[in-house]
Amino acid sequence: xxxxxxxxxxxxxxxxxxxxxxxxxxxxxxxxxxxxxxxxxxxxxxxxxxxxxxxxxxxxxxxxxxxxxxxxxxxxxxxxxxxxxxxxxxxxxxxxxxxxxxxxxxxxxxxxxxxxxxxxxxxxxxxxxxxxxxxxxxxxxxxxxxxxxxxxxxxxxxxxxxxxxxxxxxxxxxxxxxxxxxxxxxxxxxxxxxxxxxxxxxxxxxxxxxxxxxxxxxxxxxxxxxxxxxxxxxxxxxxxxxxxxxxxxxxxxxxxxxxxxxxxxxxxxxxxxxxxxxxxxxxxxxxxxxxxxxxxxxxxxxxxxxxxxxxxxxxxxxxxxxxxxxxxxxxxxxxxxxxxxxxxxxxxxxxxxxxxxxxxxxxxxxxxxxxxxxxxxxxxxxxxxxxxxxxxxxxxxxxxxxxxxxxxxxxxxxxxxxxxxxxxxxxxxxxxxxxxxxxxxxxx
Amino acid sequence: xxxxxxxxxxxxxxxxxxxxxxxxxxxxxxxxxxxxxxxxxxxxxxxxxxxxxxxxxxxxxxxxxxxxxxxxxxxxxxxxxxxxxxxxxxxxxxxxxxxxxxxxxxxxxxxxxxxxxxxxxxxxxxxxxxxxxxxxxxxxxxxxxxxxxxxxxxxxxxxxxxxxxxxx
Numbered sequence: 001x002x003x004x005x006x007x008x009x010x011x012x013x014x015x016x017x018x019x020x021x022x023x024x025x026x027x028x029x030x031x032x033x034x035x036x037x038x039x040x041x042x043x044x045x046x047x048x049x050x051x052x053x054x055x056x057x058x059x060x061x062x063x064x065x066x067x068x069x070x071x072x073x074x075x076x077x078x079x080x081x082x083x084x085x086x087x088x089x090x091x092x093x094x095x096x097x098x099x100x101x102x103x104x105x106x107x108x109x110x111x112x113x114x115x116x117x118x119x120x121x122x123x124x125x126x127x128x129x130x131x132x133x134x135x136x137x138x139x140x141x142x143x144x145x146x147x148x149x150x151x152x153x154x155x156x157x158x159x160x161x162x163x164x165x166x167x168x169x170x171x172x173x174x175x176x177x178x179x180x181x182x183x184x185x186x187x188x189x190x191x192x193x194x195x196x197x198x199x200x201x202x203x204x205x206x207x208x209x210x211x212x213x214x215x216x217x218x219x220x221x222x223x224x225x226x227x228x229x230x231x232x233x234x235x236x237x238x239x240x241x242x243x244x245x246x247x248x249x250x251x252x253x254x255x256x257x258x259x260x261x262x263x264x265x266x267x268x269x270x271x272x273x274x275x276x277x278x279x280x281x282x283x284x285x286x287x288x289x290x291x292x293x294x295x296x297x298x299x300x301x302x303x304x305x306x307x308x309x310x311x312x313x314x315x316x317x318x319x320x321x322x323x324x325x326x327x328x329x330x331x332x333x334x335x336x337x338x339x340x341x342x343x344x345x346x347x348x349x350x351x352x353x354x355x356x357x358x359x360x361x362x363x364x365x366x367x368x369x370x371x372x373x374x375x376x377x378x379x380x381x382x383x384x385x386x387x388x389x390x391x392x393x394x395x396x397x398x399x400x401x402x403x404x405x406x407x408x409x410x411x412x413x414x415x416x417x418x419x420x421x422x423x424x425x426x427x428x429x430x431x432x433x434x435x436x437x438x439x440x441x442x443x444x
Numbered sequence: 445x446x447x448x449x450x451x452x453x454x455x456x457x458x459x460x461x462x463x464x465x466x467x468x469x470x471x472x473x474x475x476x477x478x479x480x481x482x483x484x485x486x487x488x489x490x491x492x493x494x495x496x497x498x499x500x501x502x503x504x505x506x507x508x509x510x511x512x513x514x515x516x517x518x519x520x521x522x523x524x525x526x527x528x529x530x531x532x533x534x535x536x537x538x539x540x541x542x543x544x545x546x547x548x549x550x551x552x553x554x555x556x557x558x559x560x561x562x563x564x565x566x567x568x569x570x571x572x573x574x575x576x577x578x579x580x581x582x583x584x585x586x587x588x589x590x591x592x593x594x595x596x597x598x599x600x601x602x603x604x605x606x607x608x609x610x611x612x
Contacts, residue, residue, distance in 0.1 A: 173520075
């Protein structure tokens with residue numbers, strides 16, 4: 001029965017179904033390092049699948065975006081898991097696609113006849129970064145808002161047409177409702193429309209030229225193994241491992257809770273997501289009217305062009321790493337530089353950060369807001385027009401109470417008013433209480 | 445022989461005509477779809493800039509020679525939304541009662557900066573950009589002095605007007 005259906009379909013569609021792709025052979029030495037490409041594809045599929053369902057409950061408007069994301073996380077069945085997979089999947093994708101690229105570079109697999117495979121791969125890496133950048137704004141948090149302000153400003157520093165480009169990317173002079181809708185459309189419509197054909201082309205080229213044999217073994221008689229099921233089993237095992245890591249990160253680290261975007265903030269210190277930190281850090285070293293545009297525009301453009309045209313610039317057929325000392329050294333320098341800049345960007349504290357009121361640090365206030373959100377204070381209180389006015393409004397609470405008084409009121413509301421209907425938040429840790437008070441004191 | 449050549453020529457002519465026709469039709473279709481699509485996509489960049497209006501920043505008396513944050517409600521039209529966000533600017537009084545109002549975004553990449561009274565400098569926390577009280581760059585990556593607004597005082601109230609890029 002099954003074979004009759006298959007035969008019927010084969011007659012209609014022509015040729016074996018996926019047969020050519022699955023029933024091919026690959027060099028025997030194809031192994032774990034080669035699973036990085038399929039892991040990248042797998043993570044892309046996870047992003048697409050989780051993204052489709054996330055989009056069903058997401059609203060791309062500044063008034064609703066943050067709340068719709070909270071709704072997904074807290075109200076949708078398994079919504080937190082879904083969002084966790086999408087959130088951590090993005091980071092995992094950046095890591096895995098980077099490793100995949102590095103593997104191909106070290107093996108010299110971009111060399112003839114696989115130049116175009118590499119070039120489509122570079123375009124796909126750029127697409128992944130574009131996905132990361134546009135997706136980052138969507139939760140409309142302080143972090144995502146300000147990272148986008150700074151990120152789009154980078155476009156604005158392009159000589160001559162910068163202002164025009166900035167307006168084009170943001171859709172308006174400032175990052176606002178138009179920007180959010182634009183980024184959403186780009187993230188869920190434009191980029192996938194570019195991604196799908198490029199992935200198909202990339203896979204077709206992998207199939208057409210076959211997996212590159214081990215460097216130096218090109219001329220020898222090649223032992224082969226089957227792609228399906230031999231190599232594909234390895235691929236699936238690694239994909240499963242990646243998926244388990246995503247679940248693990250979601251369960252253990254959760255999704256970072258963040259503060260709602262506040263465009264009028266002057267105390268917030270913008271910082272990008274970790275995968276853009278290296279660039280953020282790099283920009284500190286390019287100073288003045290001459291070097292600044294070089295660091296912001298010229299250097300990144302040069303690196304991208306160099307990567308894209310690499311197979312045309314380096315046409316020596318030699319693929320063995322030992323015979324390519326300069327290429328390997330360049331890769332080493334690039335990896336060390338990326339890791340170093342990311343590390344410095346992560347640990348360097350911004351100098352002279354303006355201290356928010358009452359001597360509390362920015363971090364403490366932010367932690368306090370997290371506590372505020374986590375304990376659902378807005379279910380009974382209003383802050384700046386948001387929340388439910390069951391209890392007293394808190395918009396200016398910081399100017400009415402001292403820190404000690406606030407702490408007492410939170411721990412034991414009945415101490416002030418025996419009729420108080422607010423539950424006692426006596427399970428809060430001292431650190432969380434202190435942070436919460438620090439946050440409340442900023443409400444003036 | 446000559447007949448064959450002329451037949452081939454006729455065929456080439458006919459084929460050439462159809463090749464040209466094909467590309468003309470393809471071009472027309474592409475343009476008909478492409479112009480509205482590309483036009484709508486580019487429209488934010490083609491739209492004329494909003495005209496600056498005078499906005500009150502606060503009573504003159506509330507500012508002094510030491511930089512202070514001025515709050516103002518900036519009414520603007522962002523796409524389909526009327527935004528009346530509270531924005532902030534840095535206000536400095538110059539000798540002779542003149543005021544300077546700096547836009548509170550660093551000219552490097554737009555992070556909000558702050559006044560460090562001890563160091564007598566505006567300091568941007570993102571990439572260590574530093575400006576003196578006149579908005580001149582004294583350290584870090586910013587490519588130009590702080591952006592500023594036109595100012596005027598009327599009836600004891602300080603107003604801010606058109607935006608100017610620093611150094612112009």
